Amino acid sequence: MSEPARSYADDIRARTDIELQGLVRIRPDLARPAPVDVSALAARAATRPSTQRALEQLDARLLRVLEAVLVAGRSGPEAAALLATDEPDLQPALQDLWHRGLLWLSPEGLRPARAIGEVLSHPAHLGPPAAELGVRPPADVAAAVGDLGEAAARVVDRLRWTAPRATFNGPALTAARDELIRAGLMVRVDDTDGLLPREVQLVLRGGRLYEHGLESPATAPPTRPQDEIDAAAGAEVLELLWRVEELARSWESAPPRVLRSGGLSVRDHRLATQTMETDAEQSAFLVEMAAASGLIAHDGALDPVWAPTSAYDDWSTRPPADRWALLAQTWWQTARAPSIVSTGSAGTSVNVLSDLVTWPLMRGRRHDVVRVLADLPEGSAPEIHDVDAHLRWRRPLRLPEGSPTRAEVVLREAAWLGVTGRGALSSAGRALVDGDDVAAAMAKHLPTPIDHVxxxxxxxxxxxxxxEDDLDRxxxxxxxxxxxxxxxxxxxxxxxxxxxxxxxxxxxxxxxxxxxxxxxxxxxxxxxxxxxxxxxHGQARVGSVGSYVRSDDETALSTMLADPRLAPLQLRRIAPTVLVSPVSAGTTLDLLRDHDHTPVAETSDGGLVLAPRDAHRSPSRRSGTPPVAVEQVDEAAASALVTALRRREASEAERLLTQSGPRIPETDPGETVSVLQDAAAEQVAVWIGYVDETGATRRALFRPERVDGGRAVGTTDGSPARRTFAIHRITGVAPAR
Structure with a gap:
């Protein structure tokens, strides 16, 4: 890490090019759009939205170390004691958090970025400090707890490791709360709620943030031989390919219509389920994966239908492992969530292939669940509750206790797909996680096709x-x-x-x-x-006719047959007085009239049709849901960005040398607020440029005391009188050196 800095912004500015490249790669939102200089990059990294996104990427170990630093105020023995460990054990995690821009190095040690406290308002489920609540807890909290009655002691024990705030309903619980308040162990919030101060809760926990410290979930799932797992996965792959091919064959001959609202009707979904000989959940999954892979799509006609595509024809001729690879990689990348079809939301119906069958977080959830299996010993087949525990450890902020993980949905889809076998990750599934050749990995475990019956x-x-494919067809x-x-x-x-x-x-x-x-x-x-x-076979022939022309005048019909202008009608005589055409009756009628013939339309019983025909209207269609795109910053993009920032920084430094007096660069509002807040926290002065009431640009040496509500309050140029500046009127800010 760099040398100690005065503020978070100085810490970011002091980082090397390699460290800045690592920062923007870990936190790609800092590079989109590109900041104007390193100061703007630091200001963006300090904002709450960016900090929130960075925190959501932390696993429980990193998050707990960060919470310990936040509660202790800085890294050191106090933070290590909160996690019941030694300082050296925290060093790798502290370094990682610094590289992520969540900690900065001050002369006293590593400190959390300012926005950390705003996002983690209750670190480790602790309440606010007693000073913020305006109370003073008893000097000996343990003795005060020992003097409590039975009901109040049960309340304290219940709140020890959970949230600090609780609601008390009923005379008995209200009496227990009042006893805790009198003992100085709880603060009254309103008529029903009480809140434990942070100092009290820490004493109750024995000075620790978490009961198990930094221990990850310990599981000992049953293991199975890898060859049995791969054989089971290979069998599932054959079933998967067979069902997709049966669906395509069925829709080739009888394509289902596209609903006006998009998607597949419930009746057609039921027929597809029967065709593939499975249940509704798996059939929805197979139809969605086939569509996401480009094997089926609607034909775009005025009355559109779902049918196999030309890509399916190419796909069906490939080896089975290659066919499976396309479906598996599609599942790994798509944001489609077929399980929504079966669950839906209350009072609504979600159709297969509709725009509603999309959940952007599903892709990340698949990755997390399958990587849990990949990180376990080979052949491990964990239970759902074990997978849930590992998921919550990986994503503690996204998956707090009590929230659904959808792990059972992902594992069910992985089993249908052959990514798992007998509940454990297959060799091909591991290749999918590692980005290896999945087709080659699966080909080893598919039975060799035979050429006889x-x-x-x-x-x-x-x-x-x-x-073999030819014989099978x-x-x-x-x-x-x-x-x-x-x-x-x-x-x-x-x-x-x-x-x-x-x-x-x-x-x-x-x-x-x-x-x-x-x-x-x-x-x-x-x-x-x-x-x-x-x-x-073929003794009787059946054809289709779009229209007919009949007339008692055989000469008139012969004239029509000989007229080259009527060739598009493809007229054919089937009787002396009857001609037939594959073209519709309306088109035939219009074309004959255009070429000086005078036909009239007739009904099936020979009556004349004199009323005008109704105009045809095509059904309305909805556009498809755009794919979800997640921008990442690769090594080349990060290097180019940092190079541009350094070039701008050097240019500004050269300009400062050629001018007299302090120069105040233009800063965006986010950077302005960040620098002013840092200055207020450190109680130092900064130079600001601002627009006064006349519209003129002025500068002042400003010592901010409070920055909130879009305004900065403080003193200027040593004057004791306080001044207020609107943030939108401040054109730039620079540290006073």
Missing amino acids: LLQADLTAIAPGPL FMRLAADVESRGGATVFRFTAASVRRALDAGLSAADVLARVRAASRTPVPQPLEYLIGDVARR
Whole structure:
């Protein structure tokens, strides 16, 4: 660390370039937008919003060390005693907090930044000091506690490690509170509430902030062999890929409509659940992940539907490990929270794929939960309450006691995805956390695809493992899946064979593919089934017609057929007096009229349609929710920023040497307030530039006494009279050297 400084701002200004780069990388909000100089950077770091964000990144160990320094006033033996440890044990944490800009080095030791006390108003659940409450606790708090009655003693014991303030309802509790107030151990807040002063609470705790000091949660979860974990994860991956492919096949032939409000209807969600043979929660998860991966999307038509994309066609041809990798990495990065679909909020309905299925904090929560598993010994399968304890240790300000962690949601999704197996982190899941090649990590644990099936005499075929992609697609086309598991059972039916023929295969093609794939002879019943269906296939033809034109004058119809201007209608004669077209009736009517024919529209029973047609209106559509972007400052950006700040600092220093008298640089309001508050705390004078009532810019040597409410109050130029300056009228501030 640098040499001791007079103030927090001086401590920041005295840091080396490497230390400043580390600061802006840890706290990227300090670099967006870029500050004008190092002083502006220090002022921004001292603000409450920036300090709040920095505190939310601390784990419980760092936060407790910071609270000890805040309660003690500075680092040293007193702070170490509050955590029941020695000073050397705190040095790594103190250095980390200094590098984060949460402590600054004064001649007396490390002190907390001013905004720390504003954010942590009740450090370690302690109340305000007795001096702030205007009371004086008894000289011997322990003796006073020993003289309490049974009810008051129970109250004190209950409040020992919890919040200092409590509400007392009922005569018995009110009497206990009054006894504590008379003993000087509690301060009356209002008719029902009482508050323990900080000094009293510290004595009750034996001079410690926390019961267990700096000890992290101790857990001994059961462990499982890693190969069993990876095998279970691989099996889940096969189920995952199968379900996504079944969803895509279903939506290829019968795409569901997009709701006017966006998303998927409850009915279509239920059908998707049945298609994927799972429950509503998992089907919502799979649909959301497929959409977030770009495998399904709405087609953008006037009447939009959800359907597979061209990206799905490319994805479906990749190896299984690569297909899984896309879904896993999407889950790791997306802010979509499919669990909201099943929970929702009171009185509202949240549809799958709607804009409401978004929770920006979900991505960070996934990272925290999975990293808890990664930090445990290999093969550990902790219980939910153990994961909750570790999460609260990692994020004590974001996840205080009693708040939901959603760990069970993340672990359930991780199990569906194969990131975990049997409750423990898989090798591929660890690769996902470490940023390694997840596809290669998962490929080792997926069974090798096989290239054959075993045909049975009862028109079934058994696949003793996962099939190669080409064979799997053919079997799902020509047969129905009857059961799945370690082996998949396919059944040939008349409908399944007809499905293969409808796809363009001939009976000979189907038999040839079956013979090539089977390790057993083709049963005669299967040959008969394929031949019988093929003989009847295509005997009757069905087509679609958008409109027809009929006339008793065959010559008029022949003229229409010969007119090249009517070629877009693709007219075809099916009877001497009837023409058909694939174009809609309205378009056909308009085009015939445009080219000197005089048709009229008719109803299905031959009546004339004389009323004008209603104009078509497309349904309203909502724009999608923009992705959540989190800006980070990399090493190159941090280096460039600090270089620019130093260049500006050198330029200002050179300018000061060429002018007479003190120079007051322009400062933004945040920096102005920060410098004035530091000066008031240190009771030192500063130079200020300000705009007076006439609009002229003046300067003064100002000694601030109080800075609040957008105003600074103090004395100027040694005069005893107090003056008040509005912050918005102060153009700049500089220390008086």
